[in-house]
Structure formats: C-alpha cells, structure tokens
Amino acid sequence: MEELAKAYNPHEVEDRIYKDWEAKKYFHADPDPAKKPYSIVIPPPNITGILHMGHALNDTIQDILIRFKRMQGFKAEWMPGTDHAGIATQNVVERKLAKDNIKRQDLGREKFVEEVWKWREEYGSTIIRQLKKLGCSCDWDRTRFTMDDGLSDAVLEVFSRLYEKGLIYRGNYIINWCPRCQTALSDEESQHKDVDGALYYIKYPIKGQVARVKGQGKKDGEEDFVIVATTRPETMLGDVAIAINPKDKRYKDLKGRTVLLPILNRELKIIQDGLVDLKFGTGALKVTPAHDPVDFELGRKYGLDEINVMNDDATINGIGGDYEGMDRFEAREAIIEDLKERGLFVKSEPHRHAVGHCYRCHTMIEPRLSPQWFVRMKPLAEPAIEAVKKGKIKFYPARWTKVYLEWMNNIRDWCISRQIWWGHRIPVYYCKNCGKDTVEGQGAGAKAQGIIVSKIRPEKCPVCGGVDIEQDPDVLDTWFSSWLWPFSTFGWPKETPELKYFYPTDSLVTAQEIIFFWVARMIMAGIEFRGDIPFRNVYIHGTVRDITGTKMSKSLGNVIDPLDMIEKYGTDALRFSIISITAQGQDVFLSEGKFELGRNFANKIWNASRFILMNLKPEDVSADLCVFFEKMSLSLPEKWILSRFYTTLSYVTGCLDEYKFNEAANAIYEFLWHEFCDWYIEIAKADIGSKQSQVILYKILEKSLRMLHPFMPFITEEIWQKLPRDKDSRGDSIMIQAWPHLQKQMISEDAEEKMSDIIEIITAIRNIRSVWNIEPQRAIKASINIHGADEEKFLSENSTIIKRLARLETLEIGKIKKPKNAALSVVGKLEVYVPLEGLIDLEKEKARIMKEASRIEAEISSIVKRLKNDSFVSKAPKEVVEKQASYKAELEIQIKKIKQNLKDLGA
C-alpha cells in the first residue's frame, strides 16, 4: 500500500496532476448523443489582463460547476478564450512603443497592427496560463480569441445582417469622447463619477432695446444682460442660443430678442423649451449643440447650428480664435479671466456633479458631436426582455432581473465605432464617386448612397462602377464581437455539430459590472442571430473587495494577488477559502488571513487520509457499500456516519444546483472535519482493524473525496490516486468518476438523534472535567440516570465509546441516584453524574447548577405560556404543538432532577 507523504506539498502535486489531466484530454468534450450536454462559456478575460481575485472567484465557481456536472454524467464543455480588448490593448502597445520614442502614427496602421499581434503572441496568453494554475478544466482545444478568423467572420456577418435590416446606421450625434484614447465610447464605457466642479455665472449682453429682467435689471451705467450658469465655460465658444422655459416669468421680456456671445460676439437666438429647468442656476441655459446632449437635442429641434470647438485631443480648434490650441481646462481658465476683465463674470460657486470618465484610462469624457456608427437597440431589446420576463432566462440571485429589465426598457442606441486601429475594421466602403458627404444629416435607419457594406473589399462600386473606393478607417467596439461569444465560439454562422449540441449553454457566471456590457447584449444577439437564448441561467457573483470594503484595484495598491496566495497556500486552499466565504451574490471582503481556512482544511484532509491509508487493508475494502449495509449489523456510529454522509451529499448536491457554493463548501467542511474526523475516526480507532471499520472508513473517505473534488481538485486527486481500487473502474482519475449516488436508505434520523445524545454526553463529561480542572490523564467515574429501557439499550451498547472518548474508568447506566459530591450535567432526558470526591467546590457547583436551573425555568415558563394560549394550540401545526409539549415534559424532568441535586448540595 502506497503511503502519503508526511505533509501535503501543493506545489509538488499541482503541476504534475494538471499536466496529466491535460495530456489525457479529460477537459475536452465532443458532442455525444448518448449524453446530455452541459456547457458554459467563459467570460473572456482580455489579453492585457492578469489574473486577479475577481477572476479567481469567477473561474473557481465555473470550474466547480463544470466538474460537478462532468461527474454527474453530463457531456460538460467549458469553452475558454480571450477578447482582444481594443482600447486597452492598443494603449498597452502604444505605451511599449513610446519607450522607444515611437508613435503609432510613425509606424502606420498596418505595421502597428502587426506589432499588436506580435505583442499578443508574446503576452496575450498569460491569463490562460494563470487559469490553468487555478485548476480550471476548460476545453483548451477549443480556446477562442475574438479576433480569430471564425469569430471575425461572425462579426462581419452580424454587421451586414443588421445593416440590411436597417438596424445599423451612421450619423452625426453627441457621443462620449475620450480625449486621451481619442475615440468614441459607448454610454456604458463612460463611467459616471462625482466630481467637485464649479458652477460659473456669466453675463450675456442683450442686444438692442433695454430689457427689464427681474433681479437682473439695469442699474445705472450697466449694460443689459442675461446671466447664464454653466459648469464648462469653455464650451461657450460653441454657443448658438440661449434657452429659457416658456413658463419662466423672469424672462418674459427676453422673448424675440438677440443675445451676444461674450468675447466672440456671435449673435445668439433666444429659444423657449420646456426642457429647461426653472430651478437650476438662473433658469437660462446656454445652448451648445455640438458639446452637450441636451443642447444637441434642442439644436436639432430648433434647427440650430452645430459648432464643434474642439480637436480630437480636446484642445480648442480654429473656431476658438485666441484660444486655439489651448487644452479644454486651460481654455476654461483663460476664458474666465477674460470675462472678468470685461466685467461679464458674475461669480462661481462650488458644484458637485457626476461626470463621465473613460472606463479604460479614467480621463474625463468630453461629450462631442461626431459622425459614428450606431446599432438601433430597441428592436433587439424587445424579444430579449420577453425571454427574461417569461423565465426562459433566470438570474441568480433573482434581484438582478429587475436591474436587467430596467436597463433594457431604457436602452439607447449603441455607438459601435472606435477611432483606433486594433480591432475588427468596420466592413464599410465609401464610393467617392457616389458621394461620401451623404453621410451627413442622414437619419437613423436610412441606408445612404455611396456606402457599400461588404465582408471583402469590393473591386468597384456596385452602383456606379467607380473604383475610387475607401474603407471606413474605424474599428468596432470590442463588445461587438464579445456579444456573439456563446455561438461564434462554436462556429457560427456555420451550423456546426458543436453549435447544435452545446447551444444554448446552461450557466453564465459573471460579475455584476458587465451585465449591461455583455450579458444583456449576448441575450439580444443570441435571439436575433441564432433564434434562441444563449444561456438558461445567469449567476451573478459579488465583487471582491479588500477588508475595508474598497474594490481591489492595482492603482490603489490593495490587491491580494491570487498567484501569491497559490504560491503561499496552494491552489486548493485558495479555491476553497474564497468559495466558502462568498455567500450567494454578496460581495467578498478579503484579507490574506482568510486563506488559512482552506490551507488548514487541506492539511486536515491530507492527514485524515494518511491515517486511514496507514491502517487500511486493501483486501478488506472492495465490498459494495449497499450490500454491506444490508448484510452487516452496523454499530450506531457507523450508521450515524453513513447517514451523515448521505445527508450532506444530498444537501451539497442541492446547493450546487442552486448556485449556493459557500453553503455547499461549508457543509462538506463541517462534515469532514467535525463529524468524520473529530468523531467517527476517533471512535473507529478502537477497532480499526475490523472489517466494518475498514469498509466504512474507506467508503466514506473515497466518496467524500469525490464530493469535494470540484472544490479542491488537486488534493482530492492526489489522495484518490493512492487509494486501493478496482482496475476496471471508469478511468484513472477522480475527475472523471461519478458524483456519489445518493443512498436514501442509509439516511437515518434515529441514528442521528441517538448519536447526538452520545456526543452530548461525552461533551458534558469533558466539560465537567474542564470546569473542575481535572487532569486529562486522570481516570474518573461517571453514571447516567435514565428513564426508559430504549435509552438503556443504546447507551449500554455504546458505553465503551463513551468511556474511551470521555476517558472514564467506569460508567454506570440505569436508574441511578445522584452520588455524593458529584457534578451534574443534564443531557436531554438524561442526567450525567461525575462523582468528584474532594475535587468539587460545593458552593461553586451550586452556583453553576442554579444558573442552569434558572435558564431552564425561564424556558419552561415561556412554553407554558405558549401552551396555555388557545390560538397557539388551535392554529399552530400539530407537530409544533406536540414538540413543545414533549420538550416541556423533558425540561420539567430536568428541573426536578436539578432541584433534587441542589437539595443534596444543601441549598
């Protein structure tokens, strides 16, 4: 019999085992009509990423699910891969080039993209290697990348289809512009953060006839003006109007007048619209259609000019006159200074407001008018809303359903074009002959002349035959490829066997941050392009935070690196710890010490297994447990541990089906450590060589390892490999064994109740020993006073166990009076006496018992009160009333005994 090493060394074990699994293709799944499929797609990490705790949690959950389902007999497919992360990756490579003083413009588009591919070859699979270290059993043979040929095909296909349907259009709209990345962003990529800014009050002179405006009327020597409040004075360079609310009495006289834009002296119209908030600022709004969404709307409504005053890098352009070339914030200061000089600056007051920031570089977003490509979302959203409402897709926890629906009901068009080079180039070509300028002013949904949508570069224009054709320089949002992930990875648009077999997938496991980015869009894409939902269940787990509740991030320096933890504690420890402290859908507050939980548990399992293996006789353990269970007459602890195992198994299986991973993990922990190790193994030590002990120890260990395997894959495999087993079992790895089959006939409430009495008795005696400071070596006597014959039987049968574990010299069981100078403990219906001649402080013991007595008396009185209540007796379920009554009877016996004892003590 092969023995286990003295101590478990995860580092020695993990790589070896993982390589073995990989070599034997255990992770790979092909369609198999004889089996049911179970598939998960990985939320593709981006290629610039490195494994952080969020991944560790996310991927551990998925690995638990997929291993569990694989063991349950499903054809389990976990599709892995990465996404190309357009902006992030381009930034990384640009930074790298900058070290050699090279700009991407120096290289040109083609060379630069080549550089990115090179970078990706070298570093892009870091995260994949790290997932392997985590033990993830992904089907690496199918690893996909969003820029792979197949997935790129899917992107082009989808773009054409949507364009043909009129769901993709190009137009000049206000978008979120990141001046640092110099690209448009979608609304989701603009993250609102509160910023301490200021509200600046500026005077706009009124042209011509004097206007009397309440509170701002003309004083002697002053010009007439209207005061406007703004947070971004620099955008005034693009002002084309002043808007007021038609209901605003203050500005009655302003109607029909013209206002002069300070500094530039442009004439501004006065427009009236209900959109203007009477209460904000002065109630007068400067209208800058090219730089603000509300103003843009007003502009289109009233046919105003749209004057863009900024360059791509948010410096002021030629329109800004003297301010040309200044950065937006620099221009702000300069303009304020100039206004002050001209006496047109009223005041500024502190103003806290939410401002969009680039989700990649955190630069402040500039709302800006720009020609971009959009997807009309409403038609796509409708069926996706239905699918969730009808329960075809379920969220766990369910509360996310509301969040999803809320967003989907208010969905806005998706800006999908990005002014970067790394990504899927937009498959649109412009025929210069037919007229490129048709782009301007074109409405949503309209197809424009001169636009050719084609997967490959057309030779000539299909309309005019012209050859002067140019491709759109922009690329698509990375999410425009990610949203196809659940089917593009299986070969769509080709109808592959994998696609047919594994789609729709079963579970999607992800973090709340990307419900809008990814989950919602996948649902829309799945239904639109594949005609079916992409997954049935969405499990949203919490965010990993540090111990103060702050989200872990590299810039804050509060990260706990999972790879460091693996190095320090082992992969299984990391996995088990993070799972057991993560309640369903709740955020996780992490500190390094929490990984000791998993490490200690691994150590415990290792040692228990080592002990069992040291004592195991392989020839004795090949029995079939069910047959064995029927034929042998088992002792109470044996029945008990079998019952406990199957109770736990049933519970764990249920938890995994409901995505309650922490509860499953904790149930296994509790069972293995505090029931199997603390009690059963200790009890079994007495006759460990017996056939019965051998079989039970072996079977429980082997089955428990299988139950634990999804959580702690490495240590369970390592131990399992050392167990004696039949050669012709399913294979040579625990990961392809069956999930233990539930044997309901072995669950026995009676055994569990009786055994818990035994445990309580032993604990009570140990307690007395501890209270009275009796050395552990010292043998003591004890007696148990019983009331029924049934009790006598099972207590006598197990008296050797009680004696050994409580370290008793003798144990008397029967109708026994309290011996003199004995300590008392009440266990259920029983009294346990430990005579301690000369060791007890009578007064102290009296106090101890009296405390116990008052507790019980209080309880009795509350039960009596309840039982006297007619409503309770008539309305509560019968078994609750019965339980109360019998519990009361039990307590009354206890209190009687205790009082007797107190009398004996002279109270």
Next chain:
RNA sequence: GGGCAAGUAGCUCAGUUGGUUAGAGCAUUCGGCUUACAUCCGAAAGGUCACAGGUUCAAGUCCUGUCUUGCCCACCA
C-alpha cells in the same frame, strides 16, 4: 434624483419555506504533543439580531417608516 444591497458575538460573515436554547471562522480565556494532524486536540466566554411601529398563536426571518454604510443607474446645464 431613481434603484439595489447591507446593518446579527471584539472582527469577518452564515442563517433555507416564520416554529424549541440564533451559528461558523478568526481573535480571546483555560487545559492538552491522547500511537493522522500544533496548519492540531479538548473546553469556555462572548449577541435587546441598527431603531420604531405593524401583521401573526409565533418575527433575525414578512410589511411600513427612520437612521447609517456601500454599490449601480441618471441629459439638471
């Protein structure tokens, strides 16, 4: 401004559908190298379940309100 989540032992958190004495890990105290494990074993102490009402025979659990914290969403310039 809207929404969501949370407030339970010194700390971090569990607590199924309301039903006997509210649990765990860490920390604390006491005692132990008992032939697997000191990453261990045994024992103890520690809680008006944020607050106020309500529903109910019965509330940590359901409802309403209040307070505190965190998160998400949002075109008040």
